[in-house]
Amino acid sequence: MFASVLSAVILGMEVYPIQVEADVSDGLPSFTMVGFPSAQVKEAQDRVRTALKNNGIALPPKRITVNLAPADIKKQGAGFDVPVAASILAAAGIIEKENLYGVMMAGELSLNGEIHAVSGILPIVIRAREEKCRFCMVPAGNMKEARLVPDMKVIGVKNMKEMVCFLKEPKSYKEDLYQEETLPASEILDFSDIRGQESLKRAVEIAVSGFHNLLMIGPPGAGKTMAASRIPGILPPLTFEESLELTKIYSIAGLLSSTDPLIRKRPFRSPHHTSSAQALAGGGRNPRPGEITLAHRGVLFLDELPEFSRRSLEILRQPLEERVVHISRVSGTYDFPADFILCAAMNPCPCGHYPDMNKCRCTLGQVSRYLNRLSQPLLDRLDLCAEAEPVSFGSMQGRKGETSGEIRKRVEKVHELQKERYKNEKIQFNGELKGKQIEAYCKTDSQGKALLEQAFDKMGFSARAYHRLLKLSRTIADIEGSDLIKKNHIGEALSYRAFDKKYWI
Known part of the structure; x- marks a missing residue:
């Protein structure tokens, strides 16, 4: 007898429905799986x-x-255990095969019949x-x-006995009451902890307000990492x-997280400098998201x-130019x-x-080789460069600055202005x-136009750098509440683009 049930396979970010078909017929006892299964699925x-x-x-x-099916898509993962078991049970006449129509299933089986999360x-x-499944x-x-998915009936099963019971009579399922756990609030990092560095904080606010890329240059211990770790606190909530x-x-x-799966905070990803290109962009035989994608809607530091x-x-x-990562493999893009x-x-x-020069022990050749590890095309894609000044004793004893909440109010105001302006655009x-x-x-x-022309000629901007x-x-004009970009706005922007004149030699 023949029976089938729906499951799914994930390739990249796309989900493809898979029809898991089973046939139990006369012949020598055997168990065969076809349809381009991986070794993991064959198990x-x-x-x-x-x-x-x-x-x-007993089968x-x-x-x-x-x-x-379809047989041209490679099936990977342990999530096919449950649909395979259900289709075989229906094909063997243990459960009614009509009960599997319009049902999608996924899950991993243990040898004692328990069903594990995937x-x-x-x-x-x-x-x-x-797919309009029941x-x-x-x-x-x-x-x-x-x-988390609204308007979709979901049945959670702990073991095979529950699976058989609810497949025979889906209406008998009573959903457990899941209480929302109140997780302890994590420590909020605040910009008021940073003493001094007003120009650095101004650059961070501009970068967040327009979703611009930011480079911070300065001596060790000047507060660069400290400022970066506080950026999520001034971003509007998701x-x-x-x-x-x-x-x-x-x-x-x-x-x-198994306790609170919904992502409620903007991501802040900070991979180590030994991370490979594949770890950043994503990849593998079945490509998975990398650090770039895990930082989506947030910050990659x-x-x-x-x-x-x-x-x-x-x-x-x-990715910095197109806001998407394209990964090509023999099996697809x-x-x-x-x-x-x-x-x-x-x-x-x-x-x-x-x-x-009183503290620096490097030769000009060493400095040049160090800075030239960054290519000009990459530098062109960085909108701002902020300088973190060396920390003085006086600045350490100074009063606290603005809080993250105060900065976030200004950022949210600029974001709303931009969303209204670009409501007819796809940005x-x-x-x-x-x-x-x-x-x-x-x-x-x-x-402003005259200043732009003068800067373009003297500073040797590329077309990309000019547009950025x-x-x-x-x-900057939006932060100041100006509809027109003025000379002072361009002047401030130029100050954040002149870093190569000071450092790159």
Whole structure:
């Protein structure tokens, strides 16, 4: 007899429905799986057979064939155990095969019949809703994550006996009451902890207001990392749609918390400088999100920027421009979202004290080699460069500055202004402006235009650097509440783009 049930496979960020078909027919006893299964999926036949035996369910001594359709998509992961078991039970006549119509399932079986949680449940449940399934059956350990999808009935099962019971009579399922756990509030890092460094804090506020990329240069211990770690505190809170989008990414990566799966805070990713290019961009045989994608809607902080390998740094160029990571494999092309603020920090030389010749022990050749680890195309994609001044005793004893809450109010005001301005465009922030949009929204007065022309000729800007200067000026004008970009706005933007004249030699 033939039976089938829906499951799904995740390739990149896309979810593909898979029809798990089973046929139990006369012939020599055997168990065959076809349909391009990976070795991991093929192991399901042993897990399913043993789990059924240990739960008192005896399969008839017949020929069992399981097909995973479509056959041109490679099936990976342990999430096919439960749908394979259900389809075999229906094909063997133990449960009614009609009960599997319009049902999507996923889960991993243990040898004693327990059903374990798997990664990627949230996008699978979302796909089940798109396929208009009657309900979705998932491991009980994934229920908190699965319940984030509105308007979709989800059944959580702990073991095979529960699975058989609810498949025979889905209406008998009574949902457990999951109490929302109140997690202890994590320590909030506040900008008021930073004494002095007003120009650095101003640059950070501008970068966050327009979603611009930021580079901080200064000696060791000047507060670069301290400022970067406080950026999430001045970013506006996530909307529910953004939270769901981030939760989907982290679900695929297998990084969700079992107690509170919904991502509620903007991500702040700070990979070590030994991270490989694949760790940053994502990859693998079945490509998974990398640090760039995990920082989506938040901040990617690269400390000690020149210490990263050249290959790792150059891989940032395309995501910074297109806000998406394209990964090509023989099996297909995968797109991962990459809309993030790049915040980088570095010392001006190996010892960290250049150009202070009283402290710097580096030769000009050493300084040059150190700085030239960053290519000009990458530097062009950094909108601001802020200098962190050496810390003095007086600044350490100074009064506290503005709190993160005060800065966040100004940032939210500028964000709302931009969202209203670009409501008919497919962008939200000044940092995303391209081509004709720059011409339309970055209007300057006559004095500003003259300053731009003079700066373009003298500073040798590339076209990309020029456009990024305009976008940065647009954000500064928005902070000042000006519809027109004026000379002083361009002047401040130029001060953040002149770093190569001081350090790069």
